[in-house]
Amino acid sequence: MGNFLKRKKNRRKFLKKTVALSTAAAASLIIPKKSIAKKKYNWKMVTTWPKNFPGLGSAAETFAKMVNECSGGKMNITVFGAGEIVPAFEAMDAVSSGAIEMGHGGPYYWKGKVTAAQYLSAIPFGLTPQEQNSWFEKGGGQKIADEIYKKMGCKFFVCGNTGPQMGGWYNKEIKKIEDYQGLKMRAPGLGGEVIKAAGGTVVNIHGGELLTSIQSGAIDALEWVGPYNDLAFGIYKAAKYYYYPGWHEPAAILDCFINLKKWNSLPEDLKKIISLSAKAATQQMTNEMIAGNNVALETLVKKHKVKIKPFPDEVLKKLAILSEKVLNKLSSSDVLSKKVYKSIIKFRNASIKRSENQKKFLETRYKYVKYK
Amino acid sequence: MGNFLKRKKNRRKFLKKTVALSTAAAASLIIPKKSIAKKKYNWKMVTTWPKNFPGLGSAAETFAKMVNECSGGKMNITVFGAGEIVPAFEAMDAVSSGAIEMGHGGPYYWKGKVTAAQYLSAIPFGLTPQEQNSWFEKGGGQKIADEIYKKMGCKFFVCGNTGPQMGGWYNKEIKKIEDYQGLKMRAPGLGGEVIKAAGGTVVNIHGGELLTSIQSGAIDALEWVGPYNDLAFGIYKAAKYYYYPGWHEPAAILDCFINLKKWNSLPEDLKKIISLSAKAATQQMTNEMIAGNNVALETLVKKHKVKIKPFPDEVLKKLAILSEKVLNKLSSSDVLSKKVYKSIIKFRNASIKRSENQKKFLETRYKYVKYK
Numbered sequence: 001m002g003n004f005l006k007r008k009k010n011r012r013k014f015l016k017k018t019v020a021l022s023t024a025a026a027a028s029l030i031i032p033k034k035s036i037a038k039k040k041y042n043w044k045m046v047t048t049w050p051k052n053f054p055g056l057g058s059a060a061e062t063f064a065k066m067v068n069e070c071s072g073g074k075m076n077i078t079v080f081g082a083g084e085i086v087p088a089f090e091a092m093d094a095v096s097s098g099a100i101e102m103g104h105g106g107p108y109y110w111k112g113k114v115t116a117a118q119y120l121s122a123i124p125f126g127l128t129p130q131e132q133n134s135w136f137e138k139g140g141g142q143k144i145a146d147e148i149y150k151k152m153g154c155k156f157f158v159c160g161n162t163g164p165q166m167g168g169w170y171n172k173e174i175k176k177i178e179d180y181q182g183l184k185m186r187a188p189g190l191g192g193e194v195i196k197a198a199g200g201t202v203v204n205i206h207g208g209e210l211l212t213s214i215q216s217g218a219i220d221a222l223e224w225v226g227p228y229n230d231l232a233f234g235i236y237k238a239a240k241y242y243y244y245p246g247w248h249e250p251a252a253i254l255d256c257f258i259n260l261k262k263w264n265s266l267p268e269d270l271k272k273i274i275s276l277s278a279k280a281a282t283q284q285m286t287n288e289m290i291a292g293n294n295v296a297l298e299t300l301v302k303k304h305k306v307k308i309k310p311f312p313d314e315v316l317k318k319l320a321i322l323s324e325k326v327l328n329k330l331s332s333s334d335v336l337s338k339k340v341y342k343s344i345i346k347f348r349n350a351s352i353k354r355s356e357n358q359k360k361f362l363e364t365r366y367k368y369v370k371y372k
Numbered sequence: 373m374g375n376f377l378k379r380k381k382n383r384r385k386f387l388k389k390t391v392a393l394s395t396a397a398a399a400s401l402i403i404p405k406k407s408i409a410k411k412k413y414n415w416k417m418v419t420t421w422p423k424n425f426p427g428l429g430s431a432a433e434t435f436a437k438m439v440n441e442c443s444g445g446k447m448n449i450t451v452f453g454a455g456e457i458v459p460a461f462e463a464m465d466a467v468s469s470g471a472i473e474m475g476h477g478g479p480y481y482w483k484g485k486v487t488a489a490q491y492l493s494a495i496p497f498g499l500t501p502q503e504q505n506s507w508f509e510k511g512g513g514q515k516i517a518d519e520i521y522k523k524m525g526c527k528f529f530v531c532g533n534t535g536p537q538m539g540g541w542y543n544k545e546i547k548k549i550e551d552y553q554g555l556k557m558r559a560p561g562l563g564g565e566v567i568k569a570a571g572g573t574v575v576n577i578h579g580g581e582l583l584t585s586i587q588s589g590a591i592d593a594l595e596w597v598g599p600y601n602d603l604a605f606g607i608y609k610a611a612k613y614y615y616y617p618g619w620h621e622p623a624a625i626l627d628c629f630i631n632l633k634k635w636n637s638l639p640e641d642l643k644k645i646i647s648l649s650a651k652a653a654t655q656q657m658t659n660e661m662i663a664g665n666n667v668a669l670e671t672l673v674k675k676h677k678v679k680i681k682p683f684p685d686e687v688l689k690k691l692a693i694l695s696e697k698v699l700n701k702l703s704s705s706d707v708l709s710k711k712v713y714k715s716i717i718k719f720r721n722a723s724i725k726r727s728e729n730q731k732k733f734l735e736t737r738y739k740y741v742k743y744k
Contacts, residue, residue: 035444036444036445037444066644066648069640069641069644070442070641070644070645070648071641072407072408072409072639072640072641073408125736125737125740125741128730128733128734129502130501130502130535130658130659130662131662133655133658133659134658134659134660134662134663136659137656137659137660137663138659138660138662138663138664139663163502164729164730164733166729226729227726244728244729244732244733245729245730245732245733245736246729246733247733247736250733250737267444268441268444269441269442269443269444272438272441272442273442273645276438276442276648276649276652277648277652279651279652279655279656280648280649280651280652280655282655283505283651283652283654283655284509284651286502286505286506287502287505287506287508287509287510288506288509288510290502290503290506290510290723290726291506291507291509291510291511292510293726294719294722294723294725294726295722297725297726298722298725301725308728310728310732313736313739316736316740317739317740320736320737320740320741321740324741324742347666348737348741348743349743350666350667350670351662351666352737352738352741352743353666353669353670353673354599354662354665354666354669355734355737355738356616356680356682356738357536357538357598357616357617357618358500358536358617358734359731359734359735359738360616360617360682361500361536361616361617361618361619361622362500362727362730362731362734363731363735364497364617364619364685364688364692365497365622365692365720365724365727366724366727366728366731367685367689368497368688368689368692368693369497369692369696369720369724370696371720371721371724
């Protein structure tokens with residue numbers, strides 16, 4: 001055969017191969033028709049946050065924007081602040097009933113419906129933000145959370161994380177564990193249960209009443225989130241000490257809950273977009289909280305002369321022991337609570353050794369890096 | 373007005389409001405036609421990792437899967453391991469030239485093309501993983517990274533984060549800074565420059581040769597990633613001590629780079645899906661690394677009896693001082709290096725005070741929580 005023919009034959013071989021490749025590529029693209037959205041979905045999301053609430057509320061807005069943009073308009077989620085359609089704590093009822101498609105809040109808001117939900121938010125002396133996200137994805141958390149939310153007729157997603165919280169604002173100095181005796185404190189969730197066990201009186205107050213309550217002396221102390229959110233509420237104007245660490249909520253996730261029937265009716269591509277957006281919104285909120293807390297803490301210290309204090313080691317030690325007692329007892333109340341609590345504690349315990357590395361790095365940076 | 377009429381009037385008001393709302397919702401759905409993908413995009417992604425490489429390589433696979441599923445088949449990315457189409461370190465050339473649409477690796481692999489790229493990976497005594505992600509999103513990092521990658525004809529995305537790395541495997545004990553004199557160590561990137569300045573000899577060895585190099589005594593020490601990846605390579609078989617913290621790489625991001633012309637030619641919905649998937653893949657890799665490191669570290673300690681040791685404080689102090697000197701000098705080499713370095717250091721310095729909270733929490737949990 002001459003060169004020409006050889007070239008021609010090679011060319012034919014090449015074309016044959018290319019066609020085979022294209023067919024294979026095309027085959028991998030064959031996705032069942034019903035799994036791709038055809039019609040448009042206009043959904044509502046009710047939240048437990050005031051409209052445009054920094055950090056927490058913006059996680060819901062970020063999530064909705066991501067879904068809307070990625071779906072190229074096939075899904076359009078409109079976010080409503082607390083009270084715009086339903087009051088904050090009726091968000092779950094609205095979604096459970098199917099009146100509204102989806103909601104955004106925090107798992108412990110639903111402990112009145114399913115006790116076990118509160119453990120999903122945060123556990124005193126529990127997981128760091130990244131460990132918490134990891135527990136949901138790789139430690140069995142998603143499955144347990146879906147089991148809990150199914151009881152409320154919903155599908156569950158992690159959709160935001162506050163990051164490490166601060167220990168709270170105090171007008172009374174904490175020098176020993178006995179200083180909690182008679183302390184009136186706004187402290188929600190499981191951390192509040194530990195404070196009660198230490199002799200404190202726990203008061204539940206809405207975000208909007210925090211400043212006036214501590215100003216009037218109705219409470220001696222309060223816990224909200226961290227510098228970024230606390231600064232916005234002006235709490236520094238009425239409280240003397242800002243304590244750390246946030247042992248009661250070392251991280252707290254936010255939830256996106258979707259009416260289960262509506263969820264099941266979605267085509268696959270929109271399901272994937274929702275799941276992905278919840279994950280990316282969690283990452284974005286973490287990014288926002290770190291940058292926001294950096295700036296806010298500096299403002300609190302430099303401009304408002306706030307006294308930042310660590311809890312004494314002896315107090316932290318006793319709170320850790322007390323937490324274990326309180327949570328062991330509380331979580332024995334029902335099978336699901338016990339299951340979620342044990343699973344988190346197992347992941348926490350497996351994390352302590354590994355996190356020595358991170359602890360030592362932060363210590364080193366704090367002690368030996370010149371930064372001013 | 374009677375109650376009935378009042379109700380009727382209210383109902384009319386409600387309907388009017390609802391209609392107005394629906395019209396607004398519909399209006400927000402008007403998206404320019406060209407911004408929604410019509411045709412199908414079959415893209416290739418070349419990587420610097422062996423096919424199915426745990427953690428690092430799986431970030432690329434995760435990312436591609438997310439894009440493929442969310443786009444409902446409109447985009448189909450096929451991931452190739454190192455050497456399948458081009459060798460690992462020719463990935464950037466393949467993408468820059470437009471021969472391949474996208475790639476996945478680590479920014480410091482491209483320092484031979486743009487010196488400033490290496491600062492994007494990690495900085496000794498720099499940012500924690502979450503701070504690093506936050507710097508890219510909220511601290512100006514994305515903009516600087518795009519400026520750097522534009523010089524290589526690419527669009528840049530963070531697509532993965534190793535989490536905090538360990539300090540490395542040593543066959544020689546490090547008791548004082550002078551112990552680095554003459555130490556032959558595999559230590560890439562900026563951390564390697566600091567080790568050189570401390571008197572060490574830095575050797576560059578591919579992942580596949582790590583074990584044999586330390587077994588033969590060709591090197592005295594090496595740094596790879598952390599327990600999850602190091603266990604898989606069997607390094608514990610030949611090295612005595614496993615040091616922490618990973619001061620040289622407190623976190624390291626991975627990059628997704630896309631040929632700029634191809635990127636610009638994409639419709640808006642696919643651009644959003646890519647951007648979102650890179651963010652969610654970063655979160656998912658972090659989740660995987662935490663869970664994987666938990667288990668691997670326990671295996672190393674309990675099964676393989678590995679000695680985990682912190683570097684002495686005096687050594688860390690001197691390494692921190694040395695790092696500052698070395699990096700200040702290195703980053704003065706060109707305008708872009710100086711710009712990226714200064715920006716990261718500014719964010720790091722603003723983070724130290726805020727991270728006291730996290731440091732104290734990890735200390736407390738380590739000291740006072742019973743976990744065995």
